[in-house]
Amino acid sequence: MEIAMDPLFLAWSYFRRRKLQQCSDICTKILHDNPFDQAAWNLKTRALTEMVYIDEVDVDQEGIAEMMLDESSIAQVARPGTSLRLPGTSQGGGPTPAVRPMTQSGRPITGFVRPSTQSGRPGTMEQAIKTPRTASTARPVSSASGRLIRLATTLFEYIFHHENDVKNGLDLAAQATEHAQFKDWWWKVQLGKCYYRLGLYREAEKQFRSALNHQEVVDTYLYLAKVYQRLDQPVTALNLFKQGLDHFPGEVTLLTGIARIHEEMNNISSATEYYKDVLKQDNTHVEAIACIGSNHFYTDQPEIALRFYRRLLQMGVYNCQLYNNLGLCCFYAQQYDMTLSSFERALALVASDEEQADVWYNIGHVAVGIGDLSLAYQCFKLTLAFNNDHAEAYNNLAVLELRKGHVEQIGDLQSSYAAAQKAEDAFPEHVDTQQLLKQLREHFAVL
Incomplete structure (x- = not known):
């Protein structure tokens, strides 16, 4: 039965x-x-x-509207060390921009994919249109702390996340806050989230501050820090994170937030110290392991970086980026037997044309290192076949063409000058390209 x-x-x-x-x-x-x-x-x-559902705590990327119509900016030129948009040079003995690759906005390339550090803030409308936008998040999807299992709260989250109807969500949160006599911290946090989504950052700040006065919650600190980062006030965000650590000692998310801000401001040494503190609390934290490994690689310690990346492999991380980094670390650590096999694994795991282009570019870089310029030339060509805006590949092709003596100003890539111009169009601030163009122009001036 x-x-x-x-x-x-x-x-x-x-x-x-x-x-x-x-x-x-x-x-x-x-x-x-x-x-x-x-x-x-x-x-x-x-x-x-x-x-x-996505984790609202993550700092999302700014779109074209936020870039062109930023009303929260007061000073056009911020003081050094006080802005995420103008991070300045590295501090505390970290690697120089010539060693560590930078994004078009001047931020160092991090060891972990995060929305706020992919392309940064484009300088012009043309760059903003050309720049691809990602919707992925760095932190894993998690449930919000202290969520009350009531029909009203569930209805709000359905309206806010599933329907993406921020206006009605704001009305519901406002009525619920009033019904609770303005003493319910959870509804104040939801009001702050709605205001943030609508671009009303100062109103969001007031709600998050008020919520913290009622109840100390880690997520509220993270939301408020997110507001300050959008307002380009990283120093205030750092102080807020440290205030949160006074109430929640050793909290991993707060330590990670501090490390991220230091990394985005190009203060790599301080970021590494905080990532090490993260690993003391959680030795399986993928972001901290990846960022520390990346820092060791760019400070000429590939053997140590290799240990961190192998740790990720042991933890079950299995993707194209990890094998790509393993291949580079093996090459610079002179473990040549593992280099090509790592890149082969990376090519087998690619999920997009951009990843394919990056792997072929790195293989070409290895080919240059071993002196096989013919292989390097083919690899850089393959890079451009998958990503026609790859500035570094154009730059390296220009150098290879210069070695062949092809410096004429002709319209295709069979000349050093044409390839260098393509590199400048793709990445105008690329230092190596500017030096190469200067050298080529001096050559034409002599002729």
Whole structure:
């Protein structure tokens, strides 16, 4: 004799096992028979929300509108060490920009993919249009701390995350805050999130500050720091993180936030120290391991960097970027037997044309190192076949053409000058390209 399982219990089972679509379908059947079942409504909205939920704590990238219509900026030229948009030179004996690759906005390339550090703030509208935007997040998706399991809170999260209806979400949060006599910290945080999404950063700051006065919560510190980073006030954000550490000693997310800001301001040595503090609390923290490994690589310590990347491999990280970094570390550590096999693995795991281009570029870089210029030339050509805006590949092709004596000002890439011009178009601030163009122009002036 079969005993039928209660549909709502089965739906909860699916929800706990992250089978969200099956959970939603069962709740729909329950509501078809009883439209006033609040438990089913609650569970269905939670399932639909979890399907599209992203961690709001991460600093998202600025779009073209925020770039061109920034009303929060007071001074056009910030003092050194006080702005994320003008990070300046490295501090504390870290690597120089000539050693560590930089983005077009002047930020150092980090060891871990984060939305706020991919392309930075484009300088012109043309660059903003050309710059690809990513929607990925660095931190894993997690549930917000202290979320109250009530129909009202579930409804808000459904409106905010699934429907992306910030205006109605703001109205609901405002009414709930008023109903709670302005004493519920959770609803004040939701108000702050809505204001932030609408670009009202000062109003968001007030709500987050008020929420902290009622209840000290780690997520509120992270949201408020996110506001200060968008307002380009990294020093205030750092002080806020340190204030949070006084209440939550050793909190990994706060330490990581401090390390990220130092890294974005090109203060690599301080960032590395904080990432080491992160590893003292959580020795499996992927971002900290990757960033420390990247820093060791760019400070001419490939053997130590190789240990960190192998640690990631032992932890189960298995992607193109990791094998790409392993290949470079093996090459500079003179472990040539592992170099090509690592790049082969990287090519087998590529997920986009940009990744394919980066791997071929690094293989070409290795080919230059071993003196096989013919292979290097083909690799850089393959790089441009997958990414036609790869400035470094254009620059290296220009150098190879210069070695061949092809310096004429002709329209294709069979001359050093034409390739260097392409590199300048793709990345106008690239130092090596500017030096090469200067050398070529001096050559034409002599002729």
